[in-house]
Amino acid sequence: MKFSPLVDELIQSLRALPGVGPKSAQRMAFQLLERERKVGLKLADSLQKAMSEVGHCQSCRTFTEQDLCPICSSHRRVNSGIICVVETPADVLAIEAGGHFNGRYFVLLGHLSPLDGVGPEELGLALLERHLTSDDVSELILATNPTVEGDATAHFIADMARRHNVVISRIAHGVPVGGELEYVDSTTLALSFNGRIPLL
Amino acid sequence: MKFSPLVDELIQSLRALPGVGPKSAQRMAFQLLERERKVGLKLADSLQKAMSEVGHCQSCRTFTEQDLCPICSSHRRVNSGIICVVETPADVLAIEAGGHFNGRYFVLLGHLSPLDGVGPEELGLALLERHLTSDDVSELILATNPTVEGDATAHFIADMARRHNVVISRIAHGVPVGGELEYVDSTTLALSFNGRIPLL
Numbered sequence: 001m002k003f004s005p006l007v008d009e010l011i012q013s014l015r016a017l018p019g020v021g022p023k024s025a026q027r028m029a030f031q032l033l034e035r036e037r038k039v040g041l042k043l044a045d046s047l048q049k050a051m052s053e054v055g056h057c058q059s060c061r062t063f064t065e066q067d068l069c070p071i072c073s074s075h076r077r078v079n080s081g082i083i084c085v086v087e088t089p090a091d092v093l094a095i096e097a098g099g100h101f102n103g104r105y106f107v108l109l110g111h112l113s114p115l116d117g118v119g120p121e122e123l124g125l126a127l128l129e130r131h132l133t134s135d136d137v138s139e140l141i142l143a144t145n146p147t148v149e150g151d152a153t154a155h156f157i158a159d160m161a162r163r164h165n166v167v168i169s170r171i172a173h174g175v176p177v178g179g180e181l182e183y184v185d186s187t188t189l190a191l192s193f194n195g196r197i198p199l200l
Numbered sequence: 201m202k203f204s205p206l207v208d209e210l211i212q213s214l215r216a217l218p219g220v221g222p223k224s225a226q227r228m229a230f231q232l233l234e235r236e237r238k239v240g241l242k243l244a245d246s247l248q249k250a251m252s253e254v255g256h257c258q259s260c261r262t263f264t265e266q267d268l269c270p271i272c273s274s275h276r277r278v279n280s281g282i283i284c285v286v287e288t289p290a291d292v293l294a295i296e297a298g299g300h301f302n303g304r305y306f307v308l309l310g311h312l313s314p315l316d317g318v319g320p321e322e323l324g325l326a327l328l329e330r331h332l333t334s335d336d337v338s339e340l341i342l343a344t345n346p347t348v349e350g351d352a353t354a355h356f357i358a359d360m361a362r363r364h365n366v367v368i369s370r371i372a373h374g375v376p377v378g379g380e381l382e383y384v385d386s387t388t389l390a391l392s393f394n395g396r397i398p399l400l
């Protein structure tokens with residue numbers, strides 16, 4: 001059966017969110033309509049503003065509505081001379097959650113994928129190279145995902161960076177803390193052996 | 201770490217949706233920002249319109265932006281003389297999905313719950329009684345949930361309806377089709393024995 005047009009439209013629009021199926025969309029719509037109209041209006045307002053105003057940081061390409069994101073605006077972090085290259089803004093959040101990294105980021109917004117038409121230009125590598133040329137960068141940490149595409153992207157960027165006077169490193173891959181050897185896949189286990197660290 | 205204010209606000213607003221935790225909200229926000237700005241704007245627009253324009257059907261109390269919902273506007277369904285009482289608009293959808301019921305509905309928008317301040321007035325029972333008095337109603341089907349509150353609400357409405365010349369019925373409770381006796385709880389099993397139907 002069809003509901004009233006506006007209710008139907010709301011359910012359809014909510015289904016477009018990732019991970020939301022027909023039942024969840026219906027539940028969301030009804031909960032908002034029954035008890036939380038103000039919350040719904042607030043969400044509409046946040047969406048409207050974010051979709052139309054949020055752009056990319058001119059220095060690291062993460063999401064921000066200003067010219068520079070909070071991290072690229074921090075002298076302390078820019079002066080550290082370390083740039084960490086990640087694939088997505090979510091990766092920035094994940095690393096920041098740890099609180100152990102004090103450099104700045106460069107967000108590729110994807111990985112090399114020639115079949116999908118994603119080349120060096122789409123990843124903003126010219127901007128990254130400008131940073132390596134003009135800024136005082138001592139180290140470039142490649143933190144792309146350990147997938148075929150992520151590894152290829154890391155190698156491509158490493159080749160580019162070798163023309164500049166900068167230390168290039170790749171984050172370590174191995175057994176995660178709290179993981180059990182028995183349940184770790186063989187590729188990860190092989191990487192953890194290759195990357196073993198001598199105990200002094 | 202904090203994102204830019206607008207992105208943070210969007211993630212917080214998305215978390216208010218039922219079933220959406222911090223990680224899902226972040227994923228939704230990033231997917232919309234990265235690839236689906238138009239979808240996001242469309243959702244903002246649907247939310248805005250639905251929250252401010254959708255009200256309740258003046259006859260059955262379900263959600264609609266018109267005076268009468270599509271079902272209450274249908275002569276065929278109103279003339280059937282059967283009213284099915286349900287707790288929520290989602291219950292209407294569930295029954296309509298089957299396509300076997302041709303009467304109209306009355307939506308309580310809750311169940312009797314004196315501790316939460318929900319009495320006969322909040323459930324619109326005066327409106328239901330007006331239907332029983334003035335309309336040509338032959339049967340009242342009570343399809344509230346088989347919970348303590350739902351059963352109490354059904355009994356309360358049955359008492360009220362007995363003053364009018366109308367057949368009162370309650371939907372059957374028992375073993376669901378495709379269910380296995382072994383896994384059905386004992387209360388449901390007891391109800392299915394009490395409600396057994398002679399095979400002719």
